[in-house]
Amino acid sequence: MEPAFGEVNQLGGVFVNGRPLPNAIRLRIVELAQLGIRPCDISRQLRVSHGCVSKILARYNETGSILPGAIGGSKPRVTTPTVVKHIRTYKQRDPGIFAWEIRDRLLADGVCDKFNLPSVSSISRILRNKIGSLAPQGAYDAGKAAPHAPPQPALPYNHLYSYPASKVPTPPGMPALPGHMAMHRIWPSSHSVTDILGIRSITEQQSKSCCACVSRAGEEGQEELQGARARASQARRTADVLEKVKRDPA
DNA sequence: TCCGTGACGGTTGAC
DNA sequence: AGGTCAACCGTCACG
Numbered sequence: 001m002e003p004a005f006g007e008v009n010q011l012g013g014v015f016v017n018g019r020p021l022p023n024a025i026r027l028r029i030v031e032l033a034q035l036g037i038r039p040c041d042i043s044r045q046l047r048v049s050h051g052c053v054s055k056i057l058a059r060y061n062e063t064g065s066i067l068p069g070a071i072g073g074s075k076p077r078v079t080t081p082t083v084v085k086h087i088r089t090y091k092q093r094d095p096g097i098f099a100w101e102i103r104d105r106l107l108a109d110g111v112c113d114k115f116n117l118p119s120v121s122s123i124s125r126i127l128r129n130k131i132g133s134l135a136p137q138g139a140y141d142a143g144k145a146a147p148h149a150p151p152q153p154a155l156p157y158n159h160l161y162s163y164p165a166s167k168v169p170t171p172p173g174m175p176a177l178p179g180h181m182a183m184h185r186i187w188p189s190s191h192s193v194t195d196i197l198g199i200r201s202i203t204e205q206q207s208k209s210c211c212a213c214v215s216r217a218g219e220e221g222q223e224e225l226q227g228a229r230a231r232a233s234q235a236r237r238t239a240d241v242l243e244k245v246k247r248d249p250a
Numbered sequence: 251t252c253c254g255t256g257a258c259g260g261t262t263g264a265c
Numbered sequence: 266a267g268g269t270c271a272a273c274c275g276t277c278a279c280g
Binding site: 015 | 271273277
């Protein structure tokens with residue numbers, strides 16, 4: 001069962017072991033740092049360990065994102081991007097192809113050897129989860145950008161520890177920056193949490209501009225179009241996350 | 251006193 | 266369905 005209350009650290013702050021700090025606190029840490037407050041003072045003020053403050057600020061400086069990384073999961077052992085790509089190709093060339101036929105072709109084409117050849121059920125899963133969503137409309141978002149995140153994710157933990165967009169993978173076209181929560185280092189002039197959290201307007205603009213990208217991208221090939229769609233979707237998700245934090249800063 | 255770093259115990263989710 | 270494993274988390278202690 002999920003703990004209703006966290007533990008208390010040396011500074012008297014409450015935390016839940018293994019779980020990220022709430023977005024509002026992460027945001028506050030970055031905000032205070034932007035104001036020139038020393039990390040040690042941020043640590044004391046927010047009752048968060050200085051190691052944590054250090055980590056969050058380092059991550060922010062490196063990626064521009066305040067969000068924690070994706071927790072859990074494991075590296076694909078057989079369903080590597082190369083394998084998925086080949087399966088997608090086979091399926092596109094022959095939509096009626098069977099999973100066992102794909103399996104044979106992966107082996108015959110040297111994509112896999114007998115040790116890392118996916119099972120028929122694995123191939124079926126790939127077809128269902130990754131290839132099956134190749135439908136033109138919203139294919140990227142539904143099948144790849146958020147393979148297991150519902151459009152309006154239920155709070156996975158409790159309101160204090162929700163971070164709904166945390167599992168959104170970085171789509172192609174946004175390689176270095178986990179842009180799902182990137183702040184772009186643009187900060188409102190006001191210093192209150194409310195105003196800091198009011199950066200929705202920024203992300204809305206980002207979303208709109210990305211939508212414009214989508215409309216322009218039609219001539220630039222399917223890859224570009226998908227990337228632009230993904231960015232627009234990312235920006236909208238960011239706005240949603242921030243709105244949620246804004247409504248419930250705790 | 252401040253801060254970077256790594257060990258630690260914990261959670262999570264794809265496989 | 267349930268176990269495994271590797272990713273992540275924040276705290277703490279050390280230098």
